[in-house]
Amino acid sequence: MxxxxxxxxxxxxxxxxxxxxxxxxxxxxxxxxxxxxxxxxxxxxxxxxxxxxxxxxxxxxxxxxxxxxxxxxxxxxxxxxxxxxxxxxxxxxxxxxxxxxxxxxxxxxxxxxxxxxxxxxxxxxxxxxxxxxxxxxxxxxxxxxxxxxxxxxxxxxxxxxxxxxxxxxxxxxxxxxxxxxxxxxxxxxxxxxxxxxxxxxxxxxxxxxxxxxxxxxxxxxxxxxxxxxxxxxxxSPVCPLNTSIPKSLNEKESLSNSHPCVKDLEQMLASKEKNDEVNQLIDVLSEAVRRRVQSLPFRAQDGPPPPNDNASVAILFSGGIDSMVLAALADRHIPAHQPIDLLNVAFKLQVPKKQKEPAKKPGKHKNQPTGFKTDGADYQTSSPFDVPDRITGKAGLKELQDLNPERRWNFVEIDVTKEELQTVRQERICHLVHPLATVLDDSIGCAVWFAARGTGSTMQDGDQRAFTSSAMVILTGIGADEQLAGYSRHRVRFTMSGHEGLVQELAMELARIPSRNLGRDDRVIGDHGKEARFPYLDEDVVSYLNSLPVWEKADLSLPRGVGEKLLLRLAAKQLGLGQSAVLPKRAMQFGSRIAKMEDHREKASDKCTRLLAE
Incomplete structure (x- = not known):
């Protein structure tokens, strides 16, 4: 690069x-x-x-x-x-x-x-x-x-x-x-x-x-x-999008409950046709990952090998379905003695201002610790950096360790305070995000910049120690949501306009991803002398997904955590992953909690005054 x-x-x-x-x-x-x-x-x-x-x-x-x-x-x-x-x-x-x-x-x-x-x-x-x-x-x-x-x-x-x-x-x-x-x-x-x-x-x-x-x-x-x-x-290096619409919709049996679980995916994999599609996706995505983790600086045969303590590849890692699948596939192609860095960014949760104590509710103990909500569920936190992506990231780490206990998975906890965010945004990030300028560009640009820097801490021998990732290649999961109907707006469009509307939405997603995401992310990650690589946007992966009818990639009649990115969730189950396969989509700006640091009244599409250089 x-x-x-x-x-x-x-x-x-x-x-x-x-x-x-x-x-x-x-x-x-x-x-x-x-x-x-x-x-x-x-x-x-x-x-x-x-x-x-x-x-x-x-x-x-x-x-x-x-x-x-x-x-x-x-x-x-x-x-x-x-x-x-x-x-x-x-x-x-x-x-x-x-x-x-x-x-x-x-x-x-x-x-x-x-x-x-x-x-x-x-x-x-x-x-x-x-x-x-x-x-x-x-x-x-x-x-x-x-x-x-x-x-x-x-x-x-x-x-x-x-x-x-x-x-x-x-x-x-x-x-x-x-x-x-x-x-x-x-x-x-x-x-x-x-x-x-x-x-x-x-x-x-x-x-x-x-x-x-x-x-x-x-x-x-x-x-x-x-x-x-x-x-x-x-x-064009990719085939056109399959725009076919089902002639008739068969009523599917509703899942046993509204909380999806891995067994739901197991039932779907019992179909040979679905199994074949899933295996094809795994094959093409695995090859895309292989190309990106093995095309590294060439070293002469008689030259010294790279130190095993340093990873060559890192993954922007939230523990969600996109990054978990990339980690599982990278594990196939990177020698077992080499570590893989999992870059997990968190922005410091702001302590709420003390308010008058409301009237006690039945069953609520007055000394119960303050909790934070994610996806409708309360969870307790012992650290101001225990944001949703940190919680799911640690759960995902456990799944990867179970998948391959021989590998060293460096889970890098990258903690960012509001003061550091404001300083670095003015010095560097506002220039890198430019000419994009929305609130969303600010949130994603800042989160990706700190994650890609890779400076944080890891757990080593039972102690939390300072750590900076040495990886020059950073895999990112961008492209999965755009192709597999992972965003909430896809579900809204499907509800309003059915499969025809969903196909139109996905066509628009792929057409605008260069201007909305990719140039910005390349500039932000490249600022660290590291290279962003996008396996989900490999030409063969895009062609395969484009060739499938939309209802084979996603089924938005099913609940969150199953219906969106359904094909990828089935692939995750096939790869041996667990609960991460049914985690609902959570955008990076919310999972890392950077969106909570600034003006809560802003809309993602608003112009962001914080990105103006002083």
């Missing part, structure tokens, strides 16, 4: 680095940094490249990567398939070599269509004087753009920084709707920037019309986007 940057200047104005942007980029890529300036055929047009490398595989390869013919590549991505990359090879070098052999735009688009894995890139193609850039189909890597009319310059970067004044909202995320090409000769002559847009398409169906609307909404002021005149497209 890398922090990549490109400034396309159409004037002779001097470029001044934004120190905050430069520092953010360096933190993303702590292993090697380099700058490079390339001039086009017209001397007044120049491209300044800067790249900061996090070494993940093969030989440490400098970026910007310039080949023998003068092409330049800055690449923030991982090739997990589609284009052969040997364990000892570096994917930046491999991709550069393949790009340099492309003789036409259609060949470049064909190569990018073949790549399996997350990516964002900028590529200067010397032949023809073109600048290409874009993000993968699912937008799993961040890329932002901004045009500065005062100096006639376009900037592309992995991460930006807030600024005050009229320029505050200039940055926008590059839509993950296709790949863009700039003809540097043409824009130099015109004195303005025009993007030629190549959209993603399913099976040859041109998506240019719908994608163009998305592009036009976010094109930087002062620039123009046009659909490429040749009608060239990229081929």
């Amino acid at each position: 890398c922090g990549i940057f490109c400034l396309l200047s159409l004037s002779s104005a001097h470029f001044e680095w934004d120190k905050t942007v430069h520092e953010h980029l360096k933190r993303r890529g702590p292993n090697l940094s380099r700058d490079l300036t390339v001039r086009g055929t017209n001397p007044s047009c120049r491209c300044f490249f800067s790249a900061h490398v996090l070494h993940m595989r093969g030989i440490l390869t400098p970026q910007p990567f310039q080949d023998n013919t003068g092409n330049v590549l800055v690449w923030n991505g991982e090739i997990f398939g589609g284009v052969p990359v040997m364990p000892e090879e570096n994917d930046t070098a491999v991709l550069s070599q393949r790009l340099s052999s492309c003789d036409s735009p259609s060949e470049i688009l064909s190569l990018l269509s073949a790549v399996r894995g997350p990516w964002a890139f900028v590529y200067y193609q010397k032949a023809g004087d073109y600048l290409w850039f874009g993000r993968d189909f699912l937008g799993r890597r961040s890329l932002l753009w901004k045009f500065d009319a005062a100096v006639n310059a376009l900037t592309l970067t992995s991460v930006a920084a807030q600024s005050s004044g009229p320029d505050r909202s200039a940055w926008q995320e590059v839509p993950a709707a296709g790949v863009y090409r700039i003809d540097l000769k043409a824009v130099t002559e015109a004195g303005s920037v025009t993007f030629e847009f190549h959209p993603w398409a399913h099976g040859g169906n041109d998506l240019a019309s719908s994608c163009s609307e998305t592009i036009l909404e976010s094109v930087p002021s002062g620039c123009t986007a046009v659909t490429n005149p040749s009608g060239l497209v990229l081929t």
